Structures are given as C-alpha cells and as structure tokens.
Amino acid sequence: MSHPEGLRANSSQFTLEGRPFRILGGSIHYFRVPRPYWRDRLLKMKACGLNTLTTYVPWNLHEPERGVFNFQDQLDLKAYISLASEMGLWVILRPGPYICAEWDLGGLPSWLLQDEDMQLRTTYPGFVNAVNFYFDRLISVVKPLMFEEGGPIIAVQVENEYGSYAKDEGYMPFIKNCLQSRGVNELLLTSDNWEGLRCGGTEGVLRTINLQRLSFGAIQHLADMQPQKPLMVMEYWCGWFDVWGGHHHVFHAEDMLAVVSEILERGVSINLYMFHGGTNFGFMNGAMDFGTYKPQVTSYDYDAPLSEAGDCTTKYQLLRNLFSQYHSEPLPEVPPPQETRAYEPVFMQQHLSLWDSLQFTDKPYRSERPVNMERLPVNNNNGQSYGYTLYETTITSGGTLNSRNNIRDRALVFVDRQCVGCLDYKTHEVTLPDAKGARTLGLLVENCGRVNYGKTLNEQRKGIVGDIVLNQTPLRGFTIFCLDLKPNFMKRLTNSSQWKTDFKSPSVPAFVQTRLCVDGPPKDTFIKLPGWGKGVVFVNGQNLGRYWFIGPQHFLYLPGPWLRSGENQIIVFEEQRVDAKILFAENPDHGKTVDVYKLPFCTLL
Template sequence: MERLPMVGLRLSLKQRYFLLLCFAVGAIIAYQFARNRLEVERMSRVEGLMANSSQFTLERKPFHILGGSIHYFRVPRGYWEDRLLKMKACGLNTLTTYVPWNLHEPERGVFNFEDQLDLEAYLRLAASLGLWVILRPGPYICAEWDLGGLPSWLLRDQNMKLRTTYPGFTAAVNSFFNQLIKKVVSHQYSKGGPIIAVQVENEYGSFARDEDYMPFIKEALLSRGITELLLTSDNRDGLRHGGVKGALETINFQKLNLNDIKYLDGIQPNKPKLVMEYWSGWFDLWGDLHHVYTAEDMIPVVTEILKLGMSINLYMFHGGTNFGFMSGAFAVGIPAPKPMVTSYAQPLPELPSHQERRAYQPVVIHQHLSLWDSLHFTDKPLKSEKPVNMENLPVNNNNGQSYGYTLYETTITSKGILNSKNNIRDRALVFVDKHFVAVLDYKTQELALPDGKKGKRTLSLLVENCGRVNYGKTLDDQRKGLVGDIELNKRPLCDFIIRSLDMKPGFVNRLESSGHWMSMRQRPSFPGFFQARLYVNSFPKDTFIKLPGWSKGVVFINGKNLGRFWSIGPQQTLYVPGPWLHKGDNQVIVFEEQETDGKILFATSPDYGMTVDVQ
C-alpha cells in the first residue's frame, strides 16, 4: 500500500511562520468580529427598564416583570442552569438574586468571587438563557440568612451601628462595594448585559435608624457606575420610611390588600407597581411546624395582581438550601431568638427534566472521635480572665469566629448553682470533668452542678451559635458565644481557656487524617465525630440524609458542610447534591452532640416534617 505523505512535517521555516501569522490574523479578525457584534448589539439597545409612567417600558415598549428569586449561593453551581431553565419554562422573564456580603468577604479585606460564589458566571448564564436580572446587592439582604448577610467581623467593633452611617460601617461597605460593583457594572443592560434594575439596600423602612443611610447607599452604587433603574422594597409598614429619592418604591407581601396598593399609589402616583417579594412560602423554625402555602392559595392572589396590571417577583421561585451554618434566626414578637432550619425550599409541582434521585443503601458508622480528642486540631486556645464573645476571639487572622461552636473551660472547686445571667448565645452543653450535665439556653438559665470529687474540677461549656437574627432592630446585638459573665453561687467565673470550633473545611480535613479515630466496638463518648463511607457505584444522584436515631449536630460530605440537623424538627432530612458526591467511596462525617444509633439512612424525597398552613 502506498504511504500517504504526513502533511506539515516538511514545511520550511518560512512556511511555518506564514501559517502562524495566518492563525494570529484569523484570531484577531474573529475577536474583532465578536467584539463588533457585541458593540452593535449594545448600541442597538435603545433604552433600558424605565418607570416613567404607570407601566414599565423596556426598549421603549411596555414591559411586565414576571420574576422569580433563585439565590446562586443556595444552589450547587452544577445545578444553576437546571434551576434557571425551570424558571424560564414557567414563563418567567426575570431572575432576582441577593448578594451575600458575609460569604464574599469572610474576613476583612479577603474577597471570594470564585466557584460557588462566581456571581459573574451566574449573570452570564442568565443572559445566555434569555433572562433579565434584578440585582439586590445589599449590603443588608435579610434573606433568612445569618445576620442578614452582614459579615460577623463587623461586630468586633463594640460601638458598631449596623445599617447606619456610622463610620466603621460605611468604610466597610465602601470597601466591599469597591470589589463587588466593578464586577457587575459590565453586566448592566446598557453594556449589553442582563441587569435591568438594581435594588438600593433592602426593606430599610422597617429599620429606619438613619435618614442619611439610604442616600449613602444610593450614591455608593451610582458613583461606582450603576446606571440602570434603582429600586427599593418594603412591606406596607415600611413604605413610609424605606424609600430614597430617585429610586422606584416596590412592595412586599403574601396576602393582597387593595388598601396597601392604594397607599403605594398615593405616595408614588403614576408609576408602575411591582410586588418585589410575593412570598410564595414561609420560613421554618427549629421546634415548630413546616409552613405550607398551597398553589390553591397562591393562584387567586397572583391572578389578581396581574389583573391589576402589576409586575411580580416570586420570592422564592426556588428556595435552595442554607448550607453550612448560614441559616438565620427569628426574633420579632417573641421573647428570645429562634433559629431557622437548614432547608429553604418550597415544594413545587413536578417539572420536565426532573433531576433523578437515589435512596442509597444505609451506611454504618465505623469510627468515632470524641470532641475532647479533636481539640488539638483547633487553633491555639485563648487564655482570658473573662469570657470573650465569638466575634472577638483572636482567630481567622484576627477577624474572630463567625459560625459553629466555641468551647469555654474553667476550673471550679465547689458544687452549687450555675447561672448564665442570659449571657449564653445561643445554646450551651454543660460538662463537669467531661461528663454531660445539662443544656443552658434562653429558656433554661440556671442549673445545679452535681456533687463530685473534692478539689478542682473542669467546667466546660460548649456554646453553639444557632444563627444570627436576620431581620428586625436587634442586629447590633448578635454577638455569639459567652457575651458576659457566668456565675457559680452568684460569683462570676474567671480564668477561661477558650477554643474556636468553627468546623471549617481545613479542620474537617485534619480530622479525617487523624490517627485518633476509634472503632465503634469501643463505646463512643459525646459530643463526638462519627465517620462512615458512602459507596456510589454509578453516576452520583441527588439524595437526602435521614438520621432518625440521632439528636442534634452537623453533617459533612466530602468535607462540605450540609448544614444542621435537629431531632425536634420540623425538618427531618438534609439535602445532598449529586455534584458533591463522586463515584466510589464518599466520606461522611457527622458531629453529634448527644446520641446515635450508628446508622445513616438515605431517601429520594425530602421530609420537612408536620405541616401547618401559612396564615
């Protein structure tokens, strides 16, 4: 057989240079063509979203906002496209999303806009699917999110006044916006991007502590290049104080009250009306029931809103999950804050291309490690005469501890009555010489310590941050851990050793490689870490973890924090995204406070617990 010549191996040096030159010129032409096409597209955009009459206009044509909220930080990145496609399949044309400051700047001056937090990738995805975007950058977002999205390191300043023009707060906002806004400016409508409107702060009318604050936030956006329509959003009671000149006011509600619409029309005549948050569900609190807002209840309200010619945004279209320690707490009209559950989902009807789920076979715990044996994997402990709250601990490059647990230990020489003076935030397991005694929290603030051996004994308080309040007027009071003295027989305890247990990925990875794990043949002690292996023999699918024989704690899959679980419910399962699993062995670590039956179960459906209708 005749051998064919191998093209390209016998080219002269000049020919090679010529080919390279051709490739380079071609690349430049292609780049310039694409750039020109984008420029033509941008220039062809006559006019963005306007609110100059009773009807929105986009490109000078009447436009109805049919929106839905999906937060990129609550959905695994591998599922962003799936969720947005489902939104578009429902006939919605606009995506709304918050921006969580506390995730993007976990330590002062340390910014993260990568991977799960790649906001620009999320905006590009929305644009590629033909969705417009209303961006809600905060800095405060509420969102049933820890501290309403504000970073906990702000609270290291004992004089901090959040959501005001207090210099310490405005300086931090300016620093964050310097990083954030430059990333979103090019994604505005006028630049060829999907952003048609930007919200100025969030529901400030219900807070309203500083009349100069909203103008400051507005100017912070404008001065950094925001040119699209500005909005504010408030519930009915907040409309009076939540607006700012030059921004369209919008309303939030669940049950339609025509008097509220008339009020909005009265303070803002001849302007389009937008329900910025039509609450399609409600949040759940640990120890309560699961709230359900049925489609039968929603349909007549949504129908009436549209009949009135109003625009609407479903909050949420898809809730997602408060992974890790991100769920907030509720404190309005109740004596003490109540923490929110890990799930943030509302049930939706089945849609096309439904993600397949799998109930994996139960796995058995094969190793355990007591809390006390894990302490050498934590940061260097702090010795302090007085208790120090979580945020002011000298950890994380002096940004304090944000989430998780903090262990306070001191020496006692007598029995007696231990009184928290309501200085525990939020819940403490109390131990004497590593033996569990009781729980102290907002309800139980006093207990009798048991008799024991004479002489010195170690008193340990493992204090959990159950979630900072995300809404209301108590944001400045959300420091966690021990926020004041603890008394024994009416005398303040002193000389503490304090350890941070924020359970970040580095800590969990150090645990996994520890040689201190013990076989389950040896009786475990509590609190403790429990390890198992989930074997996946095919392409990983979504699943839900069930822990019926456990009490309270946190679950980690391959080092990722799935969130809190608590047997008091209502939530009885934890969502495990398929993209967080891989074929073969997957590491499961459970931190459990008090009990276990040694098994982990899996299900194809979530269990949100006993239900109650939203009133």
C-alpha cells in the same frame, strides 16, 4: 450611535428598550443552589414563563474576612448572571449590603461586630467605611453586566426593607450614592412591606412592595404614594420559611394562584419570592427574635414552586399555565426532573470524641473573662463567625451555675467532660454536682444563627457575651477553643490516626465517620438521622448543614454533584446521642405542616 434604553419607570407601565414591559420575576439565590444545578434551575424558571431573575448578594460570603474577597466557584456571581443572560432572562440585582434573606445576620459579615460601638445599617463611620470598601469590589464585578454595557441587569435594589428598620435618615441616600457614584445607571428600586413603605424610600428611587395577601389595600397604597409610576410586588411570598421546633409552613397552591392571578390582572409586575429556595448549607441559616429567639432550619424549601431539590411542584404547573397566557409564543419544554436515589443505610465505622479532636483546633486562647466569638484572635484576627466555641475553666465546688442570659445561643455544660445540662435563652440555670477538689467546667456554645431581621442586629454577638456565675461568683480563668469546623480543621481531623472503631459506648459530643459507596453516576438523595440528636453533617468535606431531632425538618438534602462514584466520606458531628446508622431517602420529610394562609401574619414573625 444611540444605545437602546434600559428599564424605565416614567409612566404607569415599565418600558424596556422603549417598549412596554411587564416584570415576571422569580428569586433564586446562587449561594443556596449547588453550582452544577444553576443551569437546571434557571431553565425551569424560563420554562415557567418568567422573564426576570432576582438574586441577593451575601456580603458575609463574599468578604468572609476584612479585605479578603471570594467571587469564585460557588460564589461566581459573574458566571451566574451571565448564565441567566444566556437563558434569555433579565436580572434584578439586590446587592444589600443588608439582604435579610433568612441568612445569618442578614448577610452582613460578623467581623463588623468586633467594633463594640458598631451601628449596622446606619451612617456610623465604621459601617460606612466597610460598605464602601465592599462596594468598590462588588460593583467592579457586576458593572460589565449592566444593561448599558450589553448585560442583563436592568435594575438594582437600594438596600432591603429599610422602612422596617429606619434608624438613620442619611442611610438610604448613602447607599443610593454608593451605587450611582460607582457607575450604576440602571433603574434603582427599594423594597418594603406595607408598613415600611413610607419610611423605606429615598428620592429618585422607585418604591416596590412585599406581600403575601392582598389586604389593607396594599397595592392601592403603593399607587397613591407614587402616582403615574409602574407598580411592582418585589417579593410575592409564595411560601414561608421554617424554624426549629415549629411546623413546616405551607401555602396551598390554589390560594397562591388566586393572589398571583389578581396581581397580574391589575397590570402589576411581580417577583416570586422564592421561586426556588434551595438550602442554607453550612452554618448560614438566620434566626428571628420578636421576644423569643428562634433559629431557622437548614432547608430553605420555602414551599416554593421549585422544591429544595429543584423538583417542579403543583405550584409550578399552575403558575406555568397562568404565565403562558402572558406570552405570544409557546413556553419552552420543562427540563426533566433530577433522578433521586435511596442509597442503602450506612453503618458508623469510626468515632473520635470532641475532647480528642481539640488538638486539631488552632491554639486555644486564654482569657481571665469570657470572650465572645467575634473577638477571638482567630481567622487573621477577624474573630470566629460560625460554629461552636468551647470555654473551659476550673471549679472547686458544685452548686448553681447561672448564665445570666449571656449564652448565645445554646451551651452544653460539662463537668470533667460529663454532660450535666444545657443552657439557652429559656434555661439560665444548671445544678453542678458536688465533689472534692478541682474539676474542669466546660461550656460548648453553639452559634445557632444570627438574627436576620428586626431591630436587634447590633446585639448578635455569639458565644459567651458576659459573666457566668457559680453560686453568685463570676467564673474567671478561661481557656477558649474555636471549633468553627472549617475545611482545614476537618482535613486535620480526617487524617488523624486516633479514630476509634469500638462502637459499644462512643462518648458524645463526638465526630463519627463512615463511607457511602456509590455504584454508577451519583444521584441526589436525602440523609435521614432517626435516633440521632443534634449536629452537623459533612460529605466529602461539604458542610450540608444542621440537623436536630426536634424538627420540623427530618432530613438533609445531599446533591448528587457533591457525591462521586465509588467511596464517599461522611463525617457527623453529634452533640447528644449517636445512632449506629444513617439512612437515605428519595424524598424529603418536612415534618408536621401548618397552612400559612390560615395564620395571622404576626404569628409568622
């Protein structure tokens, strides 16, 4: 008995099961959407007229420590792909190992950087071995979901945008072999922007293109490279991401629709990146560095057709009308929007200073010289991946403290626990006050997000990465505390009997705690923190992500399923200034906007 044929690219049009097929795709990342909302988002995708889901797979979440894998709960990739199949959606899997995705280190686990000689995205043996071990596990999860096994996966991407990196001629053939040698027989694709197309391909693998504007003859360029092959825009950027201190990027619906319409009129397949962006929960946002380091914000709204909270936007309605023309049957009904609620403000009830919380961290590490996060002997010797690290040493004078640009990425400077300044990529010097006798110098260093795109991936070690000097003399004799704010630490912190209730002058940095009482079924809401400075919010133990008064983002999305009827615990870690209350809103405030279409592309990067 012969099995139906999967996706094929043997002529100028795709075929699936032997019949002509047009990919009308959209990207939704399961790791950016609370699992209880997967169904809602995929139903809305189907109702918009799309037939294919694409998703990246983040290695750093699935293998957080070397050899320790997690494919459960929020990371249940098998359940997500199976749900897409249940909705009648095909799936294009983009397993990396590098995914970019505006995600910390482009999805690569930080423990790779323990090797000082590591060369990421190359055939360097340390990287090859780690990829092989990871793919052994990953492919065993997704193999039963391939088309030939009766599953929805019709294509698999080989790495991601390697043409923009292109450091090793043997690398793409290696990744291709990683897939095929483990029994992946579906159509293989690569994905590159216009400039990376020539270098990013590999033999026997279909090239696709990433773009936002139909300029430089991009589609024709792809057609010329692959005569008599189907054309596909793997990432049609229908919005853009934001960085702290910038503006919220918008791409007007009419401008987007004009390009999508033309792509479809030309008979080209398309995947909307992002169809629904979601959220960089926790510490998972990436960063960009093209001469200036810029960390990305917590929201991954992306000005996508579905908003961060899953609402249908004007873009969604326009695209639904457009895609309906490519279906012979009426599209399914659009699911109703999620209800949102502006809860009453809550007032801070308890606080605990950073210094009082240190007893709940793992045993501090003592070292003569500073040690970067990834090399700390924590997390079963996998190093520290995310969060904050406190470096303390003794000084006997004031004067000029110079970071020599060895702070990654931002450090609050303390003398005897009083803040005296901040060091980052732009500020390398702080003046320390004079005083007699020995004092404690503290440097609270935050990993603000590892760069996810470009040539600097091997330089993304965090914490203090070299000498810090006081009056030209390198500091020595450090005590180093790991503050990655993981669940076990937060649990110990919560159960402490040392929380203080006097709110006249809470010292910062501090953990601040309150309760939100929810009457009736919980609804989505948006946390607003006017009057606060910079920090992280936890609700019922879930890390919602970072906030920072510099914007553009002035809210944190709090999904209803992460709340419960009755009492909910909120803990804020605030670095600089505490306010007495937290506000809630029904709608987000993205801050000042800038139109992507009116910017030269290079300014986006």
